[in-house]
Amino acid sequence: MSETMWALTYDREKDPWESTVGLVKREVERPTIDEGKDPRDRAGVLVQPIMTGFCGSDRGIWFRTAFKDMIFKSLERDRKSTRVVGHELLGRVVDLGPDARRTFGLEVGDIVSTESHIICGACYQCRAGDTNVCADDKIIGISEDGCFAELVKLPAKNLWRTDITKIRPEVAAVQEPFGNAVHACTKVNLRGKRVAIFGCGSIGLFVVAIARALGATSVIGVEPSEENAEMARRLGADVVLRPNTGRSERPHASDPELTERLRALTDGVGVDVALEMSGFNSSVNNAIRATRRGGDVILFGLKSGDAVIEDFDRVIVNGLTLHGVVGRRIFETWHITRHLLESRSPNIHDLIWEVILNRGEGTVFDFKDYDTATFQEAISKHPKVILRY
Known part of the structure; x- marks a missing residue:
């Protein structure tokens, strides 16, 4: 050899x-x-x-x-x-x-x-x-x-x-990143919640399908790419909004118009859970501002260096809980991942193959x-x- x-x-x-x-x-x-x-x-x-x-x-x-x-x-x-x-x-x-x-x-x-x-x-x-x-x-x-x-x-x-008679090899190869999305979606209980996903890249797209499977009543995507936005809709997002990405003078600033549109979709209250999957500073502030009083913000997107949180006092006054999520819980997350991919109700497995x-x-x-x-x-x-x- x-x-x-x-x-x-x-x-x-x-x-x-x-x-x-x-x-x-x-x-x-x-x-x-x-x-x-x-x-x-x-x-x-x-x-x-x-x-x-x-x-x-x-x-x-x-x-x-x-x-x-x-x-x-x-x-x-x-x-x-x-x-x-x-x-x-x-x-x-x-x-x-x-x-x-x-x-x-x-x-x-x-x-x-x-x-x-x-x-x-x-x-x-x-x-x-x-x-x-x-x-x-x-x-x-x-x-x-x-x-x-x-x-x-x-x-x-x-x-x-891994049983490749139940999970096709191409999908089985992405269990690890899918597990990242599972961990993010199981940090808090999503059943009956109104959820927004900020950033519909590969992990964010997984989150759309998982949030729907875990019982979220409303799934809203926020994504600048129309190609990814269309995939998010096919994976179960009720609506996908496009953020304003043209403001360069304050790159950390949130998008007030986006926040208003998200609140309009949630009876003026805001989402129960925001999952920030992109890591961009402006997206973090969008997620925080779009979350209702007492709600949860899941932070998964990663960018190095410093970040600016707008009106930090409102995080405290509004009683928000910020959760940092990294990796997977070993091997708790993998058991949930296996169930979600082997199950065909809902059929996340085929959605990954056909859409993503x-x-x-x-x-x-x-x-x-x-x-x-x-x-x-x-x-x-x-x-x-x-x-x-």
Whole structure:
């Protein structure tokens, strides 16, 4: 067997962060299970990808807008220059250590997905049950080598068995980001609530379908892209509003007209729950202003740096609760994810395939035929793109 394999990579020595974009397909060292060389391999698993999803985080690496510090610090730690990217996985177990078999019951041939956060299990948060905010976690494809490759080595504790007779492989490959949306939608009870989703990118589109499935009585989208707005309607949004994005003098400012339109749709009260999925400062303020007194604002969208909260005193006076959401609750969120995708009532599974993945048209690419320019065009056009191996 060859000692190398093909992978989509970022190389800090060959790809200057400030002057390049994209991921380069390179030959890298093939991972192996060798407990004599690394005792951790007793609980290690070698997985051959079947399908992998391209995430918003991967887009941040592609365009060099996010995760530079995490990548560079982890490469320094590992004394190497190249990081294999990718963390949304559906794959087949091809080799494993004895503890992976004995403790987790895994076998060669099992079909698995993976939780992308490798938790330490020892910090205060982990021992308190808040594993999604582990103080010393590592993220597959960012601080550890990822799955855009012919093989990936992962700890058995991170793997999640998947039944591809119930979830088609293309949809199974996006369980991890779908789980982000599940976590956001289960932070508070949405049953009987009027809900607004600010930002209908891939995770926001998942949120539209999940909020409807979890019993929201009214689902309102806020999205500047007409293509994404139309997808949100097909996924179950009652109405999708377009925000005013033309104000540059105060980029953090909310949109008073949008707020009035949202209140008009909610009997002048405001939404019970606002889910902010874009991370833009103005969108955060829109979400806060559109939420009724005593309501909840779920903050999932991520942008680095400082932000301005308009009239902060109103957050307190109006009794709003702001919730920060990151990752998935391990593995509570995955159980809910499995149920929502395996169930056909409501049929979120087929909606993802038909609407978000466009039935594979322009969204599914063969890894062996990877071309940087073609792939960049696809990730710029579609909210979710899949690599097939």
